[in-house]
Amino acid sequence: MSESSGPIIDRVLINVLETMAFIFADPWEEIEVEELAPWLAVRLRFHGHGEGQVVLATTNRCARMLRAEVLGQDADEVTDAAAEDTVRELLNVICGNILTELYGSVPVFNLEVPEIRPAECDEIAGLAESPESGKVFIDGEPIIVALQPA
Amino acid sequence: MAFNFLVVDDSETARAVVVKILRLSGVAVGEVHEASNGVEALQLLEVEPIDALLTDINMPEMNGAELIATMQQDERLAAIPVLVISTEGSQTRVEHLLQEGVRAYLRKPFPPEKLREALEGLLPQ
Numbered sequence: 001m002s003e004s005s006g007p008i009i010d011r012v013l014i015n016v017l018e019t020m021a022f023i024f025a026d027p028w029e030e031i032e033v034e035e036l037a038p039w040l041a042v043r044l045r046f047h048g049h050g051e052g053q054v055v056l057a058t059t060n061r062c063a064r065m066l067r068a069e070v071l072g073q074d075a076d077e078v079t080d081a082a083a084e085d086t087v088r089e090l091l092n093v094i095c096g097n098i099l100t101e102l103y104g105s106v107p108v109f110n111l112e113v114p115e116i117r118p119a120e121c122d123e124i125a126g127l128a129e130s131p132e133s134g135k136v137f138i139d140g141e142p143i144i145v146a147l148q149p150a
Numbered sequence: 151m152a153f154n155f156l157v158v159d160d161s162e163t164a165r166a167v168v169v170k171i172l173r174l175s176g177v178a179v180g181e182v183h184e185a186s187n188g189v190e191a192l193q194l195l196e197v198e199p200i201d202a203l204l205t206d207i208n209m210p211e212m213n214g215a216e217l218i219a220t221m222q223q224d225e226r227l228a229a230i231p232v233l234v235i236s237t238e239g240s241q242t243r244v245e246h247l248l249q250e251g252v253r254a255y256l257r258k259p260f261p262p263e264k265l266r267e268a269l270e271g272l273l274p275q
Contacts, residue, residue, distance in 0.1 A: 015259070019260065021167070067163070070167060085162055085163050086163040088163075089163040092237050093237050095237070097239070097258075100257075105239055105240060108240040
């Protein structure tokens with residue numbers, strides 16, 4: 001894996017959003033992280049052929065919007081727990097596809113259960129600047145996915 | 151003829167996505183039941199007439215592999231076609247599942263036409 005994985009993650013992220021949620025992503029633009037807070041981050045560790053984690057960061061608003069889009073609900077009625085279930089599942093699908101894109105279909109990986117937590121702005125800025133991250137907007141809200149090999 | 155399905159996944163989001171894609175697939179869909187793990191799935195299989203089971207693998211309490219193994223021990227349940235829907239991308243694991251009684255496998259995410267193709271191979275025409 002000598003080249004940056006950013007373009008591969010971009011492609012996976014766009015495909016998963018379109019196919020799983022019928023959401024069409026917009027290109028990334030520079031953001032003011034503090035203005036978009038609060039953020040949350042989901043981390044999924046993987047083991048096996050390689051070790052590391054994939055992190056998905058987005059705003060709380062975007063998490064609720066994703067849930068509403070997928071389940072056909074009103075975003076104002078989406079609970080935090082329901083929104084978290086959606087971003088966990090989204091990361092689960094994205095992570096599986098990133099690993100297959102990067103390493104092929106022969107190696108075996110074990111994925112842990114995704115962990116979710118609030119995220120600080122400094123961490124989000126670091127993820128957004130990483131060449132190993134994919135980044136899109138959906139309806140004006142950012143989604144960042146970063147690969148962090150151990 | 152409409153077919154009854156059981157969708158098994160611990161994520162409500164994942165189940166909703168599968169149900170949505172199932173209804174868009176063009177397959178004649180009757181009742182769609184949902185379970186969040188293998189234990190709940192077996193309880194539903196006891197009382198509901200299910201034509202095909204669509205299940206994830208990684209779930210708490212009883213995972214998809216354990217569910218499939220349990221179904222294989224029961225003559226009636228072993229006859230229900232199983233489609234695994236998972237993020238699993240390893241061909242090694244997929245081949246193992248196919249040896250254990252799984253009839254077809256789809257990796258998430260997938261469009262409605264892929265689901266239709268998979269189900270057409272499982273359901274009576």
